[in-house]
Amino acid sequence: MSGKPRLTYCNGRGRMEPVRWLLAAAGVEFEEVFLETREQYEKLIKDGVLMFQQVPLVEIDGMKMVQTRAILSYIAGKYNLYGKDLKERALIDMYVEGITDLMQMILVFPFSPPEAKEKNLDSIKDRAINRYFPVFEKVLKHSQDFLVGNKFSWADVQLIEAVLAVEEKIPAVLSGFPQLQAFKVRMSNMPTIKKFLQPGSPRKPPPDECYIETVLKIFKK
Numbered sequence: 001m002s003g004k005p006r007l008t009y010c011n012g013r014g015r016m017e018p019v020r021w022l023l024a025a026a027g028v029e030f031e032e033v034f035l036e037t038r039e040q041y042e043k044l045i046k047d048g049v050l051m052f053q054q055v056p057l058v059e060i061d062g063m064k065m066v067q068t069r070a071i072l073s074y075i076a077g078k079y080n081l082y083g084k085d086l087k088e089r090a091l092i093d094m095y096v097e098g099i100t101d102l103m104q105m106i107l108v109f110p111f112s113p114p115e116a117k118e119k120n121l122d123s124i125k126d127r128a129i130n131r132y133f134p135v136f137e138k139v140l141k142h143s144q145d146f147l148v149g150n151k152f153s154w155a156d157v158q159l160i161e162a163v164l165a166v167e168e169k170i171p172a173v174l175s176g177f178p179q180l181q182a183f184k185v186r187m188s189n190m191p192t193i194k195k196f197l198q199p200g201s202p203r204k205p206p207p208d209e210c211y212i213e214t215v216l217k218i219f220k221k
Contacts, residue, residue: 005030008044008057010218012211013204014107015068016056018100018161020203022072024196025157026079032202038218072096076154083148091148095136095155099162102132106165110207111215121169128166133177140179145186152190160187168206 005023009016011034023030035041035055045053051066058065061078065071076082076092083089105124112120136159139147147155163184166173174181187193196203 004028005058005060006033007031008033008035008059009055010035010211010215011204012207012215014056014207014215017204018068018103018158019056019058019071019075021161021196022075022079022081022154022157024202025152025190025192026075026081027192028075028079030202035218036214041218069100072154081152081154081157083153084151088149088153092153092155095139095147096158098132098135099155099158102127103158103162103165106162106169109169110212124166125170125173128170128173129176132162133173133180136183137177137179140183145183156183156187157193160184160193 005028007016007019007030009032011032020030041055044050044055044057049064050057051064054066056066056068056071058071060074065074073082083092102124105120105127109117109120109124136147144150146152147159160183163174163180174184188197195201
């Protein structure tokens, strides 16, 4: 194995996409192994590779890491994206957890039944506009370019991922948030993120029917 982190997951966004975002933002190249069958997944479990019988799995620095939050915390700490002290880490953690709550709604949206999709989309829009985005609009108004300590951090990466993901579903969602609009432009022009947003990068497209079928085939008992 090379020195690059190796990511094992389905060939889609899911719970691995924030890991891809964070590694890419840190300028770290990585390899990917895509699960396509339930047999592949069961072999990982049988071999004792998955601590809690779950993916994402990230092999990095001689460790086989599971649990998305633990993986992201390690990467953020390793690549100096986790604040300068305990208080900054606490702020980053709070922002990241809030964004994760919003992203969870987007994560499960493709798997909702057709009759629930409109209602679920309205819920995403309501939470984004009335609960989550106003928090970051206010923070950015009183900070400079970044969310914490005027330095690029894990929180900024999570936020730009969330902003773009919500915009895919609700294109005008930022219309009342000028600070977030400016933040989106700044982040999208950072060299490592700009590269990740280009066609042909490891960034995955929005889930389609093929991805949903694959996920259900692998993980549904």
